[in-house]
Amino acid sequence: MYLFNPENDLALANFTPNYTPPASAIRMAEELAVLPIWYAGKDTKVIASGELNQSYLEIVRKVLPVEASLISFSDIALYPSRKIVPWGWNPTLRRKLISYGVDERALVSPEDLMRLRNYSSRRHAVEILQELQTEETGCCGESRFFTDTDELYVWLQSVPGNKVLKMPLSGSGKGLIWILGEITDKQCDWCRRVVREQGGVVAEPMLAKMQDFAMEFYLHEGEARFTGYSMFNTAASGAYIGNELLSDARIEEKLCKYMPIELLHRLRKSLAEKLSRRFLLYTGYAGVDMMACETSGGYCIQPCVETNMRMNMGMAARIFYDRYVHPGAEGRFVVDYFKKLESALSFHEKMQRESPLMVENEKILSGYLSLTPVTRTTNYIAYVNVF
Numbered sequence: 001m002y003l004f005n006p007e008n009d010l011a012l013a014n015f016t017p018n019y020t021p022p023a024s025a026i027r028m029a030e031e032l033a034v035l036p037i038w039y040a041g042k043d044t045k046v047i048a049s050g051e052l053n054q055s056y057l058e059i060v061r062k063v064l065p066v067e068a069s070l071i072s073f074s075d076i077a078l079y080p081s082r083k084i085v086p087w088g089w090n091p092t093l094r095r096k097l098i099s100y101g102v103d104e105r106a107l108v109s110p111e112d113l114m115r116l117r118n119y120s121s122r123r124h125a126v127e128i129l130q131e132l133q134t135e136e137t138g139c140c141g142e143s144r145f146f147t148d149t150d151e152l153y154v155w156l157q158s159v160p161g162n163k164v165l166k167m168p169l170s171g172s173g174k175g176l177i178w179i180l181g182e183i184t185d186k187q188c189d190w191c192r193r194v195v196r197e198q199g200g201v202v203a204e205p206m207l208a209k210m211q212d213f214a215m216e217f218y219l220h221e222g223e224a225r226f227t228g229y230s231m232f233n234t235a236a237s238g239a240y241i242g243n244e245l246l247s248d249a250r251i252e253e254k255l256c257k258y259m260p261i262e263l264l265h266r267l268r269k270s271l272a273e274k275l276s277r278r279f280l281l282y283t284g285y286a287g288v289d290m291m292a293c294e295t296s297g298g299y300c301i302q303p304c305v306e307t308n309m310r311m312n313m314g315m316a317a318r319i320f321y322d323r324y325v326h327p328g329a330e331g332r333f334v335v336d337y338f339k340k341l342e343s344a345l346s347f348h349e350k351m352q353r354e355s356p357l358m359v360e361n362e363k364i365l366s367g368y369l370s371l372t373p374v375t376r377t378t379n380y381i382a383y384v385n386v387f
Contacts, residue, residue, distance in 0.1 A: 001045040001071070001082045002036035005029055006171075008088030008310060012117055013169035013198070017095035031380040032335070032372050036085075039311075039319040040068040045082060047071060056373040064324055065362050077101030088310035089116055112281075119279050119309045121168045122202045128274055128288075129304040135270065138263050140293055141207060141302035147200040149191050156183055159205055164238075166202040167194050173239030178206075207302060210258060211292040213251065215268055216315045217275055219282050224275040226268050228322070230287065230314025231255075242334035243317035245325055245384060258292035258299040267303050279309065287312045320371075320384065326363040331386035337379055344381050348374040355385055 005011075006028050007021035021029075033048035034056060040046055049072030060066055076084070077100060086093055089108050098104060108116070126143040133139050142159075145168075146152040156163060156179060165187070167175030175194075177187055194201050214230040229251040231244040244251070252261060271288055279286065289306040292299060317333035325331065338344035348370055357367035364386045371382040 001047055001076060001079060001084050002040045002068070003047045003084065003086040003093075004033055004035045005087045005090075005093055006032070008086070008090050008093070009120070009169070009171035009174070011090035011092040012088065012113075012120055013167070013171075013175075015091055015113075015117055017091045019090075019092045021092075028380045031378055032382055034070070034372055035316070035382055037066050037068040037070075038324070038371055039316045040085075042067045044068045045071045045079065047073060047076065049073065052373050052375065060369075063357065063359050064364075073100050080106065086311075089113060115281060116309065117169070119282055122166055122306065123168055123200065124278060125288075125304050125307045126202055128271075128278070128307065129302075131274065132267070132270065132303045136263065136266065136303070138259060138300055139303050140295060140300035141204065141291075141305075143202060143204045143304075145200050145202055147195065149188070149195055149201075152191060152201055152203060153183065153188075155203060162206040164204050164206055165191065166204070168198045168200055168202060173234060173237060176238050207291060208294040209291045210294055210299070211255070212289065213255060213292070214287045214289045214312075214314050215271060216312075216318060217272060217286045217288070219275060219279055219284060219286055221283070222276055222280045224272040224279075224286070226272055227285070227315065228318040230312075230318055232314055232317075240313060240335065242332050242336075243314055245317060245321045245329075245331035245333050245386060247321070247327070250330070255292065259301050263301065267301075271303075275307075282309060284309070285311050285315050287314055324362075324364055325384075325386055326360065326365045329363075329365060329386050331364075331384055333382075333384050335380070335382045338381070339379065342376045344378040345374055345376050348381065348383075351383070351385065355387075 007025035010021055011019050034046060034053045036046045046068045048070050054070055057070055091113055094107050097107060123145050126145045129141060129143050144155060163179040165177050165179060177190055191201050212232050212234055216227045216230055217224045218227050229248050231246060231251050233241045235241055255264060275286055287308040288304055291302040291305055293302055320333060351368040355368040357369050358365040366386050368385045374381055
């Protein structure tokens with residue numbers, strides 16, 4: 001049984017069973033609830049109730065071979081033998097599932113959750129980056145973990161240029177502040193609070209980024225398996241915008257203008273080994289975010305910007321491309337927010353007119369497809385546009 005809970009990172013950082021996510025996260029979870037139908041396996045259930053979601057599923061089944069079916073939270077206990085696969089695990093979700101009658105023995109334990117919280121810390125990315133830089137030339141970037149704010153301030157003064165500070169635990173693209181010149185009093189207050197609440201702050205010099213991408217892995221019983229590449233785009237704030245829909249071979253072709261293919265393959269092998277050793281008791285997807293950067297000496301790669309110990313949009317896009325997009329076609333996988341009433345619906349209808357969906361042999365040749373229902377009150381939508 002699959003569940004989309006995008007508030008997971010925030011709930012894991014808070015780490016209390018009674019955490020209440022911000023209204024925007026609740027809204028996103030409700031409006032994108034059916035998203036797992038596109039990456040769930042055969043004969044699976046997706047927790048997404050309501051006539052709107054059911055009607056949407058019936059419509060898309062007419063054009064693509066979507067095999068998942070929908071159930072509500074109140075039906076979960078009727079399937080005690082089914083494994084629950086959320087976007088990510090946290091204490092709030094565990095408590096919610098128990099309240100719907102799920103046996104605690106079928107859920108991750110409090111001890112497992114504490115371990116997962118540790119695994120999810122950005123401190124691991126700091127350490128993995130340092131290991132990779134001792135092994136490989138052609139890598140760039142610096143990342144430090146500070147538990148003392150005075151030491152952090154000394155480092156900020158010693159490093160030229162702009163910097164970024166990160167909470168060890170936060171949502172993707174969240175929990176970041178940008179130090180443009182001197183650190184401000186407000187930013188110093190932020191640092192003290194983060195050290196007090198999360199034990200430290202990650203600090204990095206800003207790099208001249210050319211391209212965001214990631215390597216995706218699946219970990220099971222102490223073994224990490226490479227599952228594909230993700231090439232994605234972010235806003236200036238660091239927030240996720242969308243993924244490129246490309247084959248792995250095409251992504252490698254695009255990345256080769258920044259780095260040798262041999263370096264990519266060595267990093268794949270090395271990261272699989274490091275993830276296996278470091279996250280020995282973790283089962284699930286793990287994404288390692290990277291950047292191709294430009295330096296005075298040419299292009300280089302920052303090989304470990306983040307580690308995401310959960311399902312992620314890059315993996316969802318990878319599975320969607322491999323399962324539903326015609327070989328050779330390319331496109332974009334996007335999660336978007338529309339603030340004004342009816343603006344999402346207007347966009348949706350415009351895209352349907354201008355980029356009609358073309359499907360051949362159950363694969364998308366071209367065109368626009370909303371991956372979630374869209375109504376006049378919708379704020380969040382996920383969609384693909386193939387060309």
